[in-house]
Amino acid sequence: MAGLLALAVFVVFNTAVGLRLLHTAARGGGAAAWTCGFGFTFIGLLGHPLHMISGAGALPVGEVDHALSAAGSVFIAAGLSAFFAFTLIAFRRTQTWAWIFTAAGVALLFVSAFGQIGALATAPPEMPSAEATRNWSMLLGALSTICYAWSGIEGIAEWARARRRTALGLTDPLTANRILLWGMHGVCVTLLNAMLMTLSARGVNLGESLLAQLGTAFFSLVSCTTITLAFFPTRAWSSWVRRSAALAEA
């Protein structure tokens, strides 16, 4: 139940933030806003809900809605690809290794998505769908972890530099705080992915595990809070950030 509630919260917040960023992008927010907006929208509004509704991972292969599951897999791969592209654009756009890393990540994401679709299509109807797609799901989970870990590491490292710029008056405190919140979001989702992959590899049924449910609820809520404060900062939050920066400078 806690896991379902967390998923609902995840869908609502990711969708709201994604649509807000797409709106920003349409008003000239640039490639970063497009990629980040598509990342949240594809994963939160489409990928995870479609996957869940299809029954993939929970029902036997014969009872899964293959079209919905396929759409869910492709949207999740597209969303994670968008986040790879966002990290590249925001933090490493001039570095060749980052372009190669992103291209490899995107290619492998779509290999894993189509691998899942193929595995479901060819598995016997009575086989549990989670078992049929286990290896491809593990690959997707690993790629997702790498994607968010990269985003989190870059965000936290850039925040450390942004703090120094803020102290010299070169960066707006709210922008520095947004970078920190973005990094925290990346770290949070990385920990969630790592926890779920570890439990899954140990053969734990994620739907019945209390640890998985509570962990999902905790990390989802924290990550939703960070992206909401980053992209929908309330007046009180903005004032607090500016006041804290002024106090630190004094």
Added chain:
Amino acid sequence: MSTSSAFEFVSDQLEQLTHFNRLEARGTLRFALKAAGLDGNAVNAAQMGVVIARTLPQELESRGIANAAALCQTIARGLAGIESGPARASTDDVFRRLGG
């Protein structure tokens, strides 16, 4: 990877006005930029002005340059003629625009 015109200007000045060789001048400037949370590839003239005023003097003094403050003022005056626009969109620009 190419550095910005502001970086090139200041490192050339350091090389001419101190006993530093090219490597020492660029290395010292990179330390000053790092202390300010900036990097030589993206720093613009306005940001470099702050670095020259706030972090470069300390870096120069720690490397035995006696007249660091006066030297920095000389470099800052020359920097006024350097194009002030950013060498490329910085991470700050990206995240500022994401705020809507």
